[in-house]
């Protein structure tokens with residue numbers, strides 16, 4: 646432990662552990678998906694772990710996040726309950742939405758996961774609403790909206806940025822630019838300008854960070870969160886990263902031709918989890934024994950959580966009409 650180091654060795658290991666845990670959980674979902682017991686679509690964030698973990702490491706438990714269809718990493722990084730997440734994906738009553746939502750509707754009010762919603766960009770104004778509530782109650786909480794590059798093409802995102810900026814709300818708009826909206830690359834959808842340039846139009850600062858570098862993400866998010874907490878208003882953060890697997894599902898789909906295998910391999914070589922392990926090893930902050938022990942403990946946690954989710958009961962059919970607006 647080097648007391649002069651910021652973050653400390655323990656904090657560095659915790660960041661690594663959080664990324665590894667998300668990776669192993671999603672790899673296990675992918676491995677078991679063909680069993681056809683998870684009867685909902687899954688949008689995996691394998692390859693994007695540094696963005697979720699770096700951003701959430703800058704937050705307090707009472708801060709709130711919102712997410713999209715690709716929400717597993719955000720939910721877990723913010724402290725969402727793993728058993729409730731897996732039970733939800735298995736459609737069980739013990740799931741975080743009582744088994745009615747599936748993988749794209751992860752909520753955990755106790756952990757500050759306000760909502761995850763798969764209608765693209767629809768959760769962005771929810772984060773703004775959470776920030777407005779913090780402001781009106783004179784609380785020092787901060788809300789973070791996680792959104793993809795595709796969400797910047799939705800009007801409600803710009804309404805949200807406009808409103809948040811006008812009222813100096815304590816919210817951070819965290820864009821994970823993974824360069825694709827399903828199969829359509831960014832350069833076919835948006836003009837050639839940095840995504841961060843959109844912030845100026847809404848009168849707010851922008852920060853760019855390497856989305857595969859957890860420390861870079863943490864640094865940018867800490868800065869934006871400190872400003873928001875101090876009453877300086879919102880920030881737009883853009884972090885470039887890459888989804889390894891298909892848009893939706895457990896497989897790889899580079900053979901479809903919307904992106905090249907070479908591009909995928911170049912990003913895979915920049916694996917945020919493996920790269921951080923190597924960095925910690927160089928720094929002397931983590932040994933192989935440390936990382937093996939982490940992987941073992943996480944593996945046992947995952948096995949137990951899948952066991953719980955698979956064995957849990959389905960919702961009672963008589964409750965089907967509950968929690969439904971009509």
Ligand SMILES: Cc1ncc(C[n+]2csc(CCOP(=O)(O)OP(=O)(O)O)c2C)c(N)n1
Nearest residue numbers: 715763764765793794795796823825826827
């Ligand atoms: C309003 C709306 N339009 C279209 C879709 C279909 N859709 C689901 S995910 C997605 C891509 C979103 O891209 P992005 O926001 O960049 O997130 P990513 O999938 O890359 O994580 C689209 C178009 C949707 N869910 N909602």
